[in-house]
Every structure is written in structure tokens, then in C-alpha cells.
Amino acid sequence: MTPSASGDKQNQPRGRVRLSDVARRAGVGTSVASRVLNADPTVSVRLETRERILEAARSLSYTPNAFARGLKTARTMTLGLVLSNLAYAVNAEIIRGAVRQAAREGYVVLVADAEEFEEAGDAYNRLLLERRVDGLLIASATRGRAIDGLPSQPLPFVLVNRREEALGVSVSLDDAAGTTLAVEHLVALRHNLIAHVGGPPDADTARRRLAGFKHGMTAAGIPASPACIVQAPFSERGGYDAGKRLLAASPRPTAIVAASLASAIGVIAASRSLGLRVPDDVSVVGFHDAPVAAYLNPPLTTVRMPLGEMAEVAVDALAQLIEGISVSNIVISTPPELVERDSTAPLL
Amino acid sequence: MTPSASGDKQNQPRGRVRLSDVARRAGVGTSVASRVLNADPTVSVRLETRERILEAARSLSYTPNAFARGLKTARTMTLGLVLSNLAYAVNAEIIRGAVRQAAREGYVVLVADAEEFEEAGDAYNRLLLERRVDGLLIASATRGRAIDGLPSQPLPFVLVNRREEALGVSVSLDDAAGTTLAVEHLVALRHNLIAHVGGPPDADTARRRLAGFKHGMTAAGIPASPACIVQAPFSERGGYDAGKRLLAASPRPTAIVAASLASAIGVIAASRSLGLRVPDDVSVVGFHDAPVAAYLNPPLTTVRMPLGEMAEVAVDALAQLIEGISVSNIVISTPPELVERDSTAPLL
DNA sequence: CTGAAAGCGCTTACAG
DNA sequence: CTGAAAGCGCTTACAG
Numbered sequence: 159m160t161p162s163a164s165g166d167k168q169n170q171p172r173g174r175v176r177l178s179d180v181a182r183r184a185g186v187g188t189s190v191a192s193r194v195l196n197a198d199p200t201v202s203v204r205l206e207t208r209e210r211i212l213e214a215a216r217s218l219s220y221t222p223n224a225f226a227r228g229l230k231t232a233r234t235m236t237l238g239l240v241l242s243n244l245a246y247a248v249n250a251e252i253i254r255g256a257v258r259q260a261a262r263e264g265y266v267v268l269v270a271d272a273e274e275f276e277e278a279g280d281a282y283n284r285l286l287l288e289r290r291v292d293g294l295l296i297a298s299a300t301r302g303r304a305i306d307g308l309p310s311q312p313l314p315f316v317l318v319n320r321r322e323e324a325l326g327v328s329v330s331l332d333d334a335a336g337t338t339l340a341v342e343h344l345v346a347l348r349h350n351l352i353a354h355v356g357g358p359p360d361a362d363t364a365r366r367r368l369a370g371f372k373h374g375m376t377a378a379g380i381p382a383s384p385a386c387i388v389q390a391p392f393s394e395r396g397g398y399d400a401g402k403r404l405l406a407a408s409p410r411p412t413a414i415v416a417a418s419l420a421s422a423i424g425v426i427a428a429s430r431s432l433g434l435r436v437p438d439d440v441s442v443v444g445f446h447d448a449p450v451a452a453y454l455n456p457p458l459t460t461v462r463m464p465l466g467e468m469a470e471v472a473v474d475a476l477a478q479l480i481e482g483i484s485v486s487n488i489v490i491s492t493p494p495e496l497v498e499r500d501s502t503a504p505l506l
Numbered sequence: 507m508t509p510s511a512s513g514d515k516q517n518q519p520r521g522r523v524r525l526s527d528v529a530r531r532a533g534v535g536t537s538v539a540s541r542v543l544n545a546d547p548t549v550s551v552r553l554e555t556r557e558r559i560l561e562a563a564r565s566l567s568y569t570p571n572a573f574a575r576g577l578k579t580a581r582t583m584t585l586g587l588v589l590s591n592l593a594y595a596v597n598a599e600i601i602r603g604a605v606r607q608a609a610r611e612g613y614v615v616l617v618a619d620a621e622e623f624e625e626a627g628d629a630y631n632r633l634l635l636e637r638r639v640d641g642l643l644i645a646s647a648t649r650g651r652a653i654d655g656l657p658s659q660p661l662p663f664v665l666v667n668r669r670e671e672a673l674g675v676s677v678s679l680d681d682a683a684g685t686t687l688a689v690e691h692l693v694a695l696r697h698n699l700i701a702h703v704g705g706p707p708d709a710d711t712a713r714r715r716l717a718g719f720k721h722g723m724t725a726a727g728i729p730a731s732p733a734c735i736v737q738a739p740f741s742e743r744g745g746y747d748a749g750k751r752l753l754a755a756s757p758r759p760t761a762i763v764a765a766s767l768a769s770a771i772g773v774i775a776a777s778r779s780l781g782l783r784v785p786d787d788v789s790v791v792g793f794h795d796a797p798v799a800a801y802l803n804p805p806l807t808t809v810r811m812p813l814g815e816m817a818e819v820a821v822d823a824l825a826q827l828i829e830g831i832s833v834s835n836i837v838i839s840t841p842p843e844l845v846e847r848d849s850t851a852p853l854l
Numbered sequence: 855c856t857g858a859a860a861g862c863g864c865t866t867a868c869a870g
Numbered sequence: 871c872t873g874a875a876a877g878c879g880c881t882t883a884c885a886g
Contacts, residue, residue: 174660176879186858192881202855224638225582226879227860228573244601244617244798250593253619269592269617271601290572290638312522394801420798427801448593450768453742453775455803524863535873540865550871574863577878 165384175218184214192216195222228290236266237476238291242298244271247448248419248465250295254291255469263477265292272298293476295469296320314479318472319465321487327479329472333363334370336461336494340415340443341374343459348505349441353386353411355400356423363387367417367445386411390421397424398431405432405440411439413494413503419448422458422469426501447497457499457502464492514643523566532562540561543570585824586639590646592619596767596798596813600666602764603817611825613640620646638726641824643817644668660826666820667813669710669835675827676822677836680709682718684809684842688763688791689722691807691844696853697789701734701759703748703769712737715793734759734827740748745772746779753780753788759787760853767796770806774849786853795845806849812840 181191186207193201194211214220228234239256241249254267260267268291274421294315319327332378339352344352354371357364368387375382390396397416401424404411416422422444429436436442436456444451444460451458468490478485529539530639534555541549542559551559576582576807587604589597601617608615614638642663665676685702692700702719705712716735723730736751738744745764749772764770770792777784784790784804792799792808799806816838823833 177881178879188880189858189882190856198882205857223575223577223879225576225883226862229571229577229864229879230881232862234573243598244592245595245598247593247595249593254593255620269619271605271617275875375858394797398801422803423798426803427805430803449742450771450798451773453746455774455778457775518864525865526863536864537874538872546866552871555871571863574878575865577863577880578865635884733867 164436165225166178167172175220176223177220179215180211180218180220183218183417184211184212189197195220195365211468216379221350222437226455234290234292235264236268236291237296237473238270240267240270240272240294240296241502242272244269246420247450248446249297250448251465252469254297256318259473260471263473264478265473269297276478292480295471295472295476297469308480314317314476316476316479316485319363319468321366321489323487327475327485327487329468329475329481329490330366331364331465331468331490332494333366333463334373334462336378336445336463337367337415337417338374339494339496340445340461341378343443343498344413344415344441345374345378345380345460347413347441349413350380350505351409351411352413352415353404354382355397355404355425356387356389357392357417357421359389364392364417384410392418392420394420394424394427397421398428399424400426401425402432403436405429411440413443413502415443415445415446419446419460419490420457421445422460423454426454426458427457436501441502441505443502451497452499454501456501459499459502460497462495462497464490464494516780523568525568528559528562528566528569530569531566532559532633532808534613535558543568544675556795566568571706572739582638582640583612583822584639585617586616586642588616588620588642588646590620592617594768595798596794597645598782598796599813600817603774603814604643604666604821606814607818607821611821613821615643615824620702626818640828643820645817660791664820664824664833667711667816669714669837671835675823675833675835677816677823677838678711678714679813679816679838680809680842681714681811682721684793684811685715685718685763686722687842687844688809689719689726691791691846692721692761692789693726693728695761695789695850697761698728698853699734699759700728700730700761701764702730702736703745703752703762703773704735704737704782705740705765705766705769707737707795709740712740712765727772740766740768742768742772742775745769746776747772749773749776750780753777753782759788761791763791763793765793765794767794767799767806770808770849771802773804774802774804784849789850791850799845800811800847800851804849807847808845810843812838812842815840 174290177188177191181188190203191211195215237260259269261460274310295318297318300495315326317326319330319359321330329436342353356368359471368410372382388400390400414425422442425442426436434440444458447460447462451460469488471488473487507547525536525539529536539559540553542551542556543563585608605615642661643666644663658782663674665674667678669678689700704716720730736748738748745768753776762773764773770790773790774784777788782788792806794808796809799808819836819838826833
């Protein structure tokens with residue numbers, strides 16, 4: 159029977175077994191128990207004793223109290239990951255990459271939605287700033303109070319998919335290369351009236367994608383007039399509105415490079431609402447890939463970026479920072495990849 | 507200058523200011539400091555003293571150490587939310603509902619992907635079972651080791667969007683009413699060859715949606731032959747494969763009720779690949795709604811379920827459990843809503 | 855090889 | 871009205 163009659167109804171509030179319980183059961187002191195349970199290499203106990211301790215822990219279902227341990231070690235072995243919008247399929251790749259690499263380094267990751275992070279204010283400050291995480295990975299494209307206040311907090315953090323040297327260490331993608339690749343694809347298809355549905359101007363990723371677009375156009379000798387560039391939120395709705403605007407112009411663009419997956423979906427919807435067929439009347443290229451892209455009508459041609467790799471590298475950088483090692487900004491150089499599907503076709 | 511020369515380079519490892527620092531700076535003992543900082547109603551200090559303490563905390567940017575506090579109070583004021591697939595847009599509504607209600611009750615929520623939860627095994631056990639959260643909200647449709655092991659853990663939890671009385675307290679939707687509504691919509695449109703792309707048989711939500719489908723069919727006097735029901739994963743791919751199978755049959759169904767949003771997208775893609783037009787040749791109804799549904803080609807008719815409300819109710823239930831109050835299973839009775847878009851049309 | 859003891863930073867009766 | 875002190879459950883030098 160466990161101490162203090164732990165009851166057994168429905169969902170029992172909390173566990174009671176402490177290190178001292180397993181030590182007692184195994185007939186040793188708490189120090190040895192702690193050491194063998196943590197596989198401390200400096201401890202040397204008889205195999206038999208070790209077995210007894212392990213067995214005691216097992217039979218009592220002992221799990222150490224993270225608070226007590228964290229209080230003592232001042233390390234939580236958990237990393238916080240703040241994302242812009244948990245619902246966007248594209249973020250799944252970042253989450254997976256981060257979790258994978260974190261696990262390799264012994265960390266666990268906590269995911270938070272940036273909006274909650276900002277809105278819930280107090281609650282999230284409590285969570286993330288009270289040393290419950292050893293560091294933060296910020297993958298939010300938009301800024302806000304809580305995030306801007308980070309540099310003044312004594313908490314290591316790295317910006318993921320952002321490049322804001324002033325704010326802190328950042329790990330980013332070569333976004334420009336991505337949109338340039340999209341333009342090149344379209345140019346190879348003989349398009350010469352190419353428009354861009356960019357992201358919000360305050361997102362640095364959007365600025366780089368725009369720059370890459372312009373660069374691609376210039377390189378192809380096509381003028382990128384301001385009229386063929388519109389900035390919009392990274393959402394279906396944003397792409398829809400921008401697409402309508404662009405497609406109503408004359409001359410009408412024959413191809414559009416969208417700055418996100420969601421806005422590409424919006425652009426296709428806009429084309430349809432205008433009675434235009436994709437790719438017959440307009441070719442559309444999206445940015446980033448996710449399973450849904452292949453099942454759209456038409457299946458979407460996109461630029462696939464090394465999102466997972468970026469997340470892994472960011473975890474490494476953060477781990478370094480936590481160890482007190484200083485790290486510098488990183489741009490992932492793995493080249494973007496064009497995933498050709500049916501939303502792009504040669505200009506007739 | 508802060509004690510122990512806290513340095514000031516790049517991202518400073520960790521904060522140093524403790525309660526005793528603010529107490530000293532304010533010229534009081536730590537007990538009063540703790541009490542006024544926590545707005546303890548039983549403390550009575552001069553307004554002036556209170557101000558001094560608050561000011562000291564502010565100027566030192568004091569944030570309490572969550573571990574020390576958690577160790578003392580045995581409460582973390584955080585709830586874990588385990589989801590099947592963070593990338594599915596539909597989950598965003600659950601996350602938002604949970605975060606909103608949790609904030610009202612003073613909790614913060616930690617989101618974890620069920621796959622990570624299962625795979626990362628050790629890491630997540632560490633995270634979630636070491637009393638770092640006061641309770642768990644499990645919104646994963648599929649089971650696994652970690653989740654099946656939960657009932658034996660001394661950690662309160664509630665199942666969200668599931669109904670498995672044997673496992674623990676669950677809060678679920680009236681899924682059957684949802685698919686029945688979809689069938690009724692189709693029947694009103696004069697369809698009489700209606701098929702169902704169900705979810706995986708091991709998901710209880712899928713079983714209920716299937717039951718609701720059959721119920722709707724029976725009520726309309728239409729036989730629901732086994733041939734018009736296929737079970738598939740809740741994914742685009744799952745819907746695609748199932749849709750192809752169903753649409754190749756003869757007689758060919760004139761309408762399909764999909765058990766998820768992703769599988770509805772797959773069904774539309776399958777129709778297209780077979781040269782069938784939606785809704786002219788086949789009507790398609792999805793289950794659950796998300797922004798992307800409105801921008802699909804064609805915009806998808808779906809059944810919108812009270813996901814947010816379910817999450818809120820689940821948070822309440824969990825909070826009760828944590829307080830030691832026993833709670834029973836809940837089925838959200840708010841009726842599902844049919845969101846008519848263009849993927850369904852009357853049978854000619 | 856093993857145990858007693860200090861201390862991580864809080865909160866909270868308890869005593870002035 | 872305010873402070874000294876115990877104790878939450880660990881880990882880790884340190885001493886045997």
C-alpha cells in the first residue's frame with residue numbers, strides 16, 4: 159500500500175511515490191537511488207543493488223518530480239516552439255524537424271500558437287518565461303509585444319524562418335532563391351507577363367520572396383512593374399483578393415507566383431471566380447509544399463523549401479546558446495526544389 | 507548591478523533574480539513579498555509597502571521560478587493537449603477553444619502532437635507524466651502505447667472528441683447527427699445512390715459517423731449496402747483511394763459523404779481523375795469545416811461541428827477532475843450545421 | 855562502495 | 871502588520 163492511502167477512484171489527482179519511497183523499498187539511501195536511476199557513471203554499486211533499485215522504481219511506477227529536479231538542476235530539458243498558425247499544414251514540417259532533432263539532443267518540445275502567445279499574454283509569459291523551458295524557438299512571421307520583448311528576457315531564443323539580426327540569432331531559408339526558381343520555371347514555359355502575390359510587408363520572409371521574384375524577372379529581362387506585385391496576408395483569403403485584383407488588370411498576367419501555399423489556393427479560387435482556367439489561362443506556382451497541394455484542383459506546382467532541415471539546424475543553434483556557446487545567424491543553403499504538378503503549363 | 511555579475515552578451519543563459527532579491531530591494535521579508543506579489547487577500551500591508559514591492563519586482567523584471575513554486579504548491583496550472591495531427595486545419599478550432607477556456611480558469615495549455623507523444627516515447631513521458639502538467643486533454647483519434655497506458659498513471663485526463671468509456675472520462679460530439687444531416691441534405695437534393703467514405707474502423711468517431719450515415723439512409727428508406735461504404739484513413743490520400751474505388755462501381759453513386767475534410771478533398775480529386783465533375787456528376791459533402799474548404803474547387807459543402815465548444819467543455823471537465831471532483835462523460839448536444847457550398851447539387 | 859546533509863527558490867502556517 | 875522557519879522532492883559534493 160502506498161503511503162497516505164492514495165485512493166483509487168476515477169482519475170486519481172496526483173502521484174505520491176517519491177525517490178525516498180523507492181530508496182526505502184530497495185533498502186538504500188536516496189543518493190544511491192538517485193544516481194543509479196539517472197545512470198550516473200561515477201556511482202559504483204553491486205549489480206544486485208542496482209537491480210533492486212530499478213525493480214523498486216518499476217514496481218512503484220516511480221516518475222521523478224520534474225519540479226524538484228528542475229529546481230535543483232536549473233535545466234528543464236524542454237524547448238518552446240512558437241508558431242504563427244498551428245493550423246497551417248506547412249508548419250507540420252517545422253514541428254517534426256524540431257521534435258526530431260530535439261529528441262536527439264535530449265530535449266522535449268512544447269508547441270505554442272503565436273496568437274495565443276501574444277493574446278493569452280500573462281498566461282504565456284508565465285509558461286515560457288518562468289524558466290519552464292530552457293529556450294525558445296520563434297517561428298512566427300509576425301511580431302508582437304511578447305516577441306519583441308524577448309531580447310530583454312534572460313531566456314535564450316532563436317528565430318526560425320526569420321531574419322531579423324537586430325532581434326537575435328536567426329535561422330532562415332533562402333527564400334529569394336525559391337521565388338527566383340518559380341520565375342525561372344515560368345520563364346522556361348515562355349511566360350512573360352508574370353505577377354506576384356506577395357506576403358504582408360512586415361514579414362521578412364515576404365520581403366525576401368519579393369526580392370527573389372524581382373531578381374528572377376530582371377535576370378530574364380522581363381520588367382517587374384509595380385502593377386504586377388500585390389502584397390496580401392499569407393492566407394487563402396489574402397490570395398483570393400490579391401488574385402482577383404491582379405487578374406482583372408489589363409494586360410492580364412499569364413502566370414502568378416504566390417508567396418505561400420494558402421495564398422496560391424486563394425489565387426486559384428480567384429481565377430475560377432473570374433472564369434479563368436488554371437493552367438490554360440493562368441499558371442500558378444505556390445510556395446512551400448504539403449500533402450493537400452497534390453489533391454487540389456488542379457494539383458499545385460510549388461517550390462519546396464528545406465523546412466525540416468531549417469528546424470533541425472535551429473534546434474542545434476538553440477542548444478548551443480543554452481550551453482552558453484555563442485552562435486551566429488544561419489541561412490540554410492540547401493537549394494529549393496520545384497515540385498511540378500498541373501497548375502503550370504507552357505504559354506501557347 | 508544584479509548579483510553574480512549576470513553578464514550581458516548575446517542571449518544570456520538564465521535569469522538570476524529571486525524573490526529574496528526583490529524582498530531585499532523593497533526592504534521586506536520574503537513572505538510579505540510573496541504574498542503581495544501573489545495578491546494574497548489575507549495579507550495587509552501599507553499601500554506604500556505594497557507599492558515598493560511591486561516596484562522592486564518590476565524594476566528587477568522579477569519572474570517567479572515555476573519549478574520552485576510548482577514544487578511547493580504541487581500545481582502547475584498547465585494543461586497538456588495531445589492532438590492527432592497538428593497540421594490539420596480542423597484542429598485549430600479545438601486548440602483555440604481549449605486555450606480560451608483554459609485561460610479563463612487560469613491555466614495555460616501545452617500542445618503536443620500525438621505521434622510525437624507516442625514516438626518520442628521517453629521524452630514525452632518525461633514531459634507529461636512528471637507532473638509538469640496538472641492534467642491531459644487527449645484529442646487523438648487513434649490509440650497507442652502511451653495513451654493506452656494513461657489510465658494507470660496518476661494523472662487526470664479527459665478524452666476529447668472520443669468516446670471510450672473504458673478508458674476514462676470523455677467529451678464527444680454527436681458525430682452521428684452530423685453524418686445524418688449530410689445524408690438528409692443529399693436526400694433533399696433527390697440523391698438516392700449515396701456512398702460513404704468512412705474513417706479508420708479503430709477510430710470511434712469514424713464508427714459514429716458511419717452509424718449516422720446508415721441511420722440517415724434507413725430513415726430515408728434508401729438501402730445502405732456494404733458496397734457503398736468504404737473505410738479509409740482520415741487523409742487526402744485515404745479519401746482519394748476510397749473515392750476511386752467507390753466511383754468505379756456500377757451503378758455509380760451520385761453523392762458521397764466523406765467522414766473528414768481531408769478525405770473530402772481526396773474524393774474530389776478522385777472524381778476529377780476519373781473525369782467526373784463535382785457536383786454535376788457527383789455531389790460531395792465533407793465533415794468539419796476550415797477556411798480552406800471555401801476556396802477549394804469547387805467550394806466544399808460540409809457539416810460544421812461545435813469543435814470549439816467541445817474543447818471548452820473538456821477543459822471544464824478536466825479542471826473539475828483536477829480539483830478532485832468526479833465528472834461523467836459528456837456529449838455536446840449543440841446541433842451540427844450544414845454549410846452549403848458548391849460541391850453538392852440536386853440530382854437531375 | 856554508501857549515506858547524511860545542504861540547498862535549489864518558492865509558499866505558508868506560525869509566532870511575534 | 872511583519873519576519874523566521876519549515877518543507878516541497880530532488881541532486882550532488884562531501885565525508886566516511
